[in-house]
Amino acid sequence: MFFVIIAALVLPIFLIYRHFSPRDDKKQRYAEEARRRGCAPAPVMRKKGFLGFGHLLDGLKASRQERGPQHVIEAIDGEMGPDVHTVIVPISDYELIDVSEHRTASWKPMFGLGIFTSRGEQWKQSRALVRPQFATDQINDLELYERHVQQLFAAIDKHQNREHNEGFTHPFDLQPLFYNMALDVMTEMLYGHSVHSQDPSERVELPSLPGYDPPDRERIGYHMDGGKAWIEIRGAFWKYRWLLPPWWFNEHCAAIHKYAEWFVQLRLQQGEKYMDGLRHQSGRPNSDRFVLLNELAHVTQDPVELRSQTLNVLTAGRDTTAALLGWIFYFLSRHRDVWVRLRCEIILIYGPYQEDDPGVTFRQLRDGLHYLTAVINETLRMAPVVPLNDRISLRDTVLPRGGGPNRDKPVFVPEGTQILIPTYALGQRPDIWGPDADQYRPERWLENGGRKFGFEYVPFGGGARQCLGQQLARIKASYVVIRMLQRYDAILSAEYPPDAPIRFHHTIENRSGSGVQVRVHDSTWDDSS
Structure with a gap:
């Protein structure tokens, strides 16, 4: 009921926003810049729910059930497959400008x-x-x-x-x-x-x-x-x-x-x-x-x-x-x-x-x-x-891979894009941690001279x-x-x-x-x- 009330309140605001939002050539500029940098688009999840807020509401529901980190993996694996690790998740059509506003x-x-x-x-x-x-x-x-x-x-x-x-x-x-x-x-x-x-x-x-x-x-x-x-x-x-x-x-x-x-x-x-x-x-x-x-x-x-x-x-x-x-x-x-x-x-x-x-x-x-x-x-x-972190691109940049049919091409990230970093999902990937990634085994940190930290392991952030x-x-x-x-x-x-x-x-x-x-x-x- 709470989300239904919120959706009813948001609808007129959303329609006014869409009506008066500026029409510019951002998408064309992004496409040209992506080609210039040799980038390919990342896979895109389908829009879901009323006005595209379905993914957001599903995430909130999972958080209330104290299973938000698991939901991220289930949602992406369920629609995109277990081998897809970088996706674009459409939520309505708003975009975050920078961290000071978020x-x-x-x-x-x-x-x-x-x-x-x-x-x-x-x-x-x-x-x-x-x-x-x-x-x-x-x-x-x-x-x-x-x-x-x-x-x-x-x-x-x-x-x-x-x-x-x-x-x-x-x-x-x-x-x-x-x-x-x-x-x-x-x-x-x-x-x-x-x-x-x-x-x-x-x-x-x-x-x-x-x-x-x-x-x-x-x-x-x-x-x-x-x-x-x-x-x-x-x-x-x-x-x-x-x-x-x-x-x-x-x-x-x-x-x-x-x-x-x-x-x-x-x-x-x-x-x-x-x-x-x-x-x-x-x-x-x-x-x-x-x-x-x-x-x-x-x-x-x-x-x-x-x-x-x-x-x-x-x-x-x-x-x-x-x-x-x-x-x-x-x-x-x-x-x-x-x-x-x-x-x-x-x-x-x-x-x-x-x-x-x-x-x-x-x-x-x-x-x-x-x-x-x-x-x-x-x-x-x-x-x-911190099972889910985020960053905002302060300038046009690229992710090194994740684009194209084989997901091995760089992905163009325009200025102001919000990047969600699911650290929980990162720790569950077999391609990084081996076939026993879902097993609790401290010995993996002592084997072969000890495992070193990299950006695949950022429980306290990085950089x-x-x-x-x-x-x-x-x-x-x-x-x-x-x-x-x-x-x-x-x-x-x-x-x-x-x-x-x-x-x-x-x-x-x-x-x-x-x-x-x-x-x-x-x-x-x-x-x-």
Whole structure:
């Protein structure tokens, strides 16, 4: 019913647009330029549905069913065949002019202009402002990670019922716990104060700030999720987004702005004393502590820019890490052999779990454990945290192949064309990853001397706009995985089907001399041999 109403509203606007749209020789110019460059047209999917909006509505429906990435593959394979990888998808007759009218218009109301939402000179300024803050020495606060991982363990332990369940936890969903933990880490790293969504009793009383109500630390995650759900719809409808009801989206935006603005105003009013008011549970002086807002305030005093830059980093840092962790444990729960091998590597290097001394060093996280790195890479291939990305051509250019009857000719891309990059579909191609592309197999990253990254693997983007925070996301994910596998044994026992809910079981590890014995139910591995 919602889409029928929208279609009825769009129809008169569309007809007026078609009637008054300028008639020029664009198509002829494009054809001549394509011939001059030796290009051939890419295959074109059939128009579908009312006014050509069928593909758009199908995509929105699939997204609401949480299967948008799979829909891209099914739609193209179903109509064009599995060997066609570059297609033109007609949606009505509108065209996107540049990213400032698309991504920025969709995201700016909630997060403002920052490194994630801007382009051109604005993007360069944002990147120059934020990039130094992602230097190695700024993201190695393992004490911060450990404190929030301990709260994660406490949340997991609440699900235990050893007396009635033979040591296993009740079935439960890990994903919300990962989102809470990532939100706690990022808010503390950005503003110095964690929202403590995992354990609200840890929240400290904030100082009074004349003219500003205290921020809503309890519902900030809810508003971020709700706002981004609307952003997805707004982006899909593009120039017709003004037809969407604004009330709920505006409510989320206002709450998110209010949250960030409170800390920005506190930092601007207190200056360097802002750091003195922070609580540091490790006992180290606050002068040694990294807080992004404080660092940015040394460069700019513009409250809108400080709010926008920190919110841009907040949404990227929270969602990528939480999604990556969720998918890692999704695959580990369904591939016991991978779980066993990974846990053996971790126990061999770090030893069994110790609450007071995790024994994890930043150098080891940065350099990566071989199999853990392979697990992360394979997870990002199978389930990239950004399954669909897009770019806009700033000038006439070409794609190197995809045109012509054999799809080996270059494809002409006129200025202003939107190019969708389905990173999920890219990771499922047998011609790139082999006949087992649909199988979760981390070993593929270790074979033949190790696989190198190329543009067939872009989970964090590529080129100039490659994500600045990918190293931070990998380090946080690695730390959590190490601590989780140190503390917990196998996820599934033999009597549970592969699609059973996550279940944890404790075990005992024995370490003597150079030998480490790790018992995973009925599987034993001993490195002394």
